[in-house]
Amino acid sequence: MSLMKIGVIGGGQLARMMIAPAVELGVEIRVLAEGEGMSAQLAATAVGDYKDAETVLAFAKDVDVITFDHEHVPQPVLRALVDAGVPVHPGPDALQFAQDKLVMRAKLAELGAPQPDWAAVADEADLRAFLDDHGGRAVVKTPRGGYDGKGVRVVSDPSEVADWFASWDGPLLVEELVAFTRELAQQVARRPSGEVVAYPVAETVQRDGVCAEVIAPAPKASEKLIELAARLGVQVAEGLGVTGMLAVELFETADERILVNELAMRPHNSGHWTQDGSVTSQFEQHLRAVLDLPLGATDLASEWAVMINILGGPAEGGLTERFASAMAAHPAAKIHTYGKDPRPGRKVGHVNMVGDDLDDVVYEARAAAAFFA
Amino acid sequence: MSLMKIGVIGGGQLARMMIAPAVELGVEIRVLAEGEGMSAQLAATAVGDYKDAETVLAFAKDVDVITFDHEHVPQPVLRALVDAGVPVHPGPDALQFAQDKLVMRAKLAELGAPQPDWAAVADEADLRAFLDDHGGRAVVKTPRGGYDGKGVRVVSDPSEVADWFASWDGPLLVEELVAFTRELAQQVARRPSGEVVAYPVAETVQRDGVCAEVIAPAPKASEKLIELAARLGVQVAEGLGVTGMLAVELFETADERILVNELAMRPHNSGHWTQDGSVTSQFEQHLRAVLDLPLGATDLASEWAVMINILGGPAEGGLTERFASAMAAHPAAKIHTYGKDPRPGRKVGHVNMVGDDLDDVVYEARAAAAFFA
Numbered sequence: 001m002s003l004m005k006i007g008v009i010g011g012g013q014l015a016r017m018m019i020a021p022a023v024e025l026g027v028e029i030r031v032l033a034e035g036e037g038m039s040a041q042l043a044a045t046a047v048g049d050y051k052d053a054e055t056v057l058a059f060a061k062d063v064d065v066i067t068f069d070h071e072h073v074p075q076p077v078l079r080a081l082v083d084a085g086v087p088v089h090p091g092p093d094a095l096q097f098a099q100d101k102l103v104m105r106a107k108l109a110e111l112g113a114p115q116p117d118w119a120a121v122a123d124e125a126d127l128r129a130f131l132d133d134h135g136g137r138a139v140v141k142t143p144r145g146g147y148d149g150k151g152v153r154v155v156s157d158p159s160e161v162a163d164w165f166a167s168w169d170g171p172l173l174v175e176e177l178v179a180f181t182r183e184l185a186q187q188v189a190r191r192p193s194g195e196v197v198a199y200p201v202a203e204t205v206q207r208d209g210v211c212a213e214v215i216a217p218a219p220k221a222s223e224k225l226i227e228l229a230a231r232l233g234v235q236v237a238e239g240l241g242v243t244g245m246l247a248v249e250l251f252e253t254a255d256e257r258i259l260v261n262e263l264a265m266r267p268h269n270s271g272h273w274t275q276d277g278s279v280t281s282q283f284e285q286h287l288r289a290v291l292d293l294p295l296g297a298t299d300l301a302s303e304w305a306v307m308i309n310i311l312g313g314p315a316e317g318g319l320t321e322r323f324a325s326a327m328a329a330h331p332a333a334k335i336h337t338y339g340k341d342p343r344p345g346r347k348v349g350h351v352n353m354v355g356d357d358l359d360d361v362v363y364e365a366r367a368a369a370a371f372f373a
Numbered sequence: 374m375s376l377m378k379i380g381v382i383g384g385g386q387l388a389r390m391m392i393a394p395a396v397e398l399g400v401e402i403r404v405l406a407e408g409e410g411m412s413a414q415l416a417a418t419a420v421g422d423y424k425d426a427e428t429v430l431a432f433a434k435d436v437d438v439i440t441f442d443h444e445h446v447p448q449p450v451l452r453a454l455v456d457a458g459v460p461v462h463p464g465p466d467a468l469q470f471a472q473d474k475l476v477m478r479a480k481l482a483e484l485g486a487p488q489p490d491w492a493a494v495a496d497e498a499d500l501r502a503f504l505d506d507h508g509g510r511a512v513v514k515t516p517r518g519g520y521d522g523k524g525v526r527v528v529s530d531p532s533e534v535a536d537w538f539a540s541w542d543g544p545l546l547v548e549e550l551v552a553f554t555r556e557l558a559q560q561v562a563r564r565p566s567g568e569v570v571a572y573p574v575a576e577t578v579q580r581d582g583v584c585a586e587v588i589a590p591a592p593k594a595s596e597k598l599i600e601l602a603a604r605l606g607v608q609v610a611e612g613l614g615v616t617g618m619l620a621v622e623l624f625e626t627a628d629e630r631i632l633v634n635e636l637a638m639r640p641h642n643s644g645h646w647t648q649d650g651s652v653t654s655q656f657e658q659h660l661r662a663v664l665d666l667p668l669g670a671t672d673l674a675s676e677w678a679v680m681i682n683i684l685g686g687p688a689e690g691g692l693t694e695r696f697a698s699a700m701a702a703h704p705a706a707k708i709h710t711y712g713k714d715p716r717p718g719r720k721v722g723h724v725n726m727v728g729d730d731l732d733d734v735v736y737e738a739r740a741a742a743a744f745f746a
Binding site: 002003004016017019020021023024025026028029042043275279280288293294295296297299301302319320323324327328331332334335336337338339349354 | 375376377389390392393394396397398399401402415416648652653661666667668669670672674675692693696697700701704705707708709710711712722727
């Protein structure tokens with residue numbers, strides 16, 4: 001007998017990491033996977049194309065809510081679910097802001113949320129004008145489909161995205177190149193009935209456009225910064241009508257401003273530290289939020305939590321041995337793996353470490369993760 | 374791609390609670406369930422009779438190790454697995470001590486482990502002699518098959534177990550009635566290759582022979598008691614050749630002695646607090662131990678951890694509502710449910726709560742669990 005039934009579209013590691021809290025809460029979890037042998041295989045009850053409304057509607061029968069491993073389900077499919085009376089969280093109105101960065105920028109501007117200067121540019125002339133106004137360099141993004149640094153280029157001349165202008169249907173997004181001092185991530189959860197909670201803001205370190213490390217709370221963050229980030233996260237969640245987890249990736253500037261960089265409406269890599277570092281993990285919180293159950297406490301479980309991503313090395317040999325070596329050397333490290341075949345650069349797991357001395361925690365987390373490099 | 378494959382015999386809540394750490398570690402977990410819709414249904418890859426060697430051998434094909442949700446797999450079936458070259462942890466030699474309390478008492482005596490006075494009694498005359506030597510009252514147990522207070526009677530006259538003498542094949546176990554001040558539980562994990570770790574000893578509170586509450590570490594425990602209990606746990610694990618988790622239930626006496634009451638060679642109700650109160654939960658530790666992976670840290674995650682069992686109320690109505698009410702009132706409480714239909718007295722879940730103030734933690738854990746009463 002399960003408490004409730006949740007259907008997750010997408011079989012990646014985010015769906016996988018919802019399994020543990022679902023089992024503990026007593027929530028039945030069903031996954032619509034893209035294929036066999038996906039990361040969330042254990043909970044996969046269907047395999048099919050999430051772009052196909054019929055497939056998704058069949059999967060959604062007899063669950064209490066539909067939620068997501070990713071933000072790529074097309075709007076017509078989302079609308080078909082809603083029309084069929086299926087609760088969908090986050091819903092299509094919110095998800096459009098995560099699906100299209102131009103739509104997001106326009107909405108954040110309307111909300112008055114702090115963000116980099118930006119423009120929709122239809123051609124090289126538009127982009128040249130923006131570059132001229134912003135010191136000759138800027139970030140160009142395809143409005144849809146980018147992730148982990150893909151679909152993002154820093155340019156100083158419009159010709160550097162000539163291929164995108166030639167192939168992309170519609171305008172591109174250009175943003176000022178923010179001279180940030182560091183990147184932060186604010187996790188927030190919101191229920192359909194309105195309750196909203198914020199986690200302590202974390203510092204994120206990116207390498208080659210991919211999240212490498214997260215430290216929570218963000219070191220040396222003033223009370224003011226922590227409050228500012230939490231308030232901004234709540235403002236965005238409420239303003240965009242987000243239900244479930246929201247990750248707001250932020251730039252912090254030298255003059256202590258924070259600017260919205262990216263949004264994700266689901267558990268996010270920048271919040272994996274909560275699995276071992278918070279009273280309520282972002283995965284449990286997402287389940288509670290989309291099921292409209294009361295939200296869990298977001299207090300830290302220790303003074304510090306550090307997350308280090310494991311990027312898959314060579315496909316050949318030795319993951320089990322490296323795993324055992326990491327465990328032997330670091331018995332307090334929490335190693336999470338995603339059941340994915342290792343491939344260079346692929347996220348195949350992460351290490352969480354918590355404790356009261358930041359230097360120790362960082363050192364040990366990195367040392368444990370290094371066994372997988 | 375999974376790190377390793379583990380096969381669990383038995384589909385109860387202990388198997389269920391192995392699922393979360395298996396998913397996070399990247400270990401594939403397969404369960405041989407007794408029927409459809411068991412607590413560990415999500416990981417059930419087979420349904421069948423664990424007393425049937427053929428069924429169990431078929432299930433054990435292609436896993437790296439076989440372990441257990443319970444201790445009831447018959448010795449001939451365990452031996453058949455070993456003969457077929459399947460790693461079995463704990464193995465049959467160790468499990469016999471958990472399966473037969475007379476065999477356990479004799480072995481503990483051989484090890485010199487402290488335990489209550491005991492005897493094997495073949496008839497009412499034997500039992501009368503023991504009663505006469507021990508103040509006229511004693512505890513009589515059927516050597517096999519008892520749990521949660523079943524198979525245990527406090528007697529002052531042999532006639533009170535006349536039915537057992539008439540029906541039981543072989544002698545009964547009689548134990549002195551220990552004037553204990555409280556009950557404790559010592560959790561220990563041991564790998565096949567020999568590594569062994571101990572958790573801080575916990576206090577357990579039983580009601581009607583069923584575990585009701587656990588507080589870790591045991592309040593007001595002296596350094597000496599904590600060391601004594603850990604050493605005894607390790608001694609028993611090594612002396613009995615246990616692999617995996619071992620729970621040693623103990624009596625503490627007014628003169629600060631500890632005596633072995635019962636043993637369980639698996640994750641045990643008295644160790645559920647470790648899910649939220651320790652760096653490594655007993656379920657993760659059991660997986661690591663039986664897979665012969667390096668063991669995890671057994672440090673407390675907070676100063677105190679409290680576990681309260683949820684015993685199923687009336688079959689009718691309202692579990693979801695009670696769940697939501699408990700969550701709303703106690704956002705830091707960790708509620709674990711087992712996916713079992715509620716029945717009076719049945720263990721259907723538990724609440725864990727951690728923190729730095731024992732009174733607060735106990736109060737809040739009880740208050741959260743009370744929503745399910």
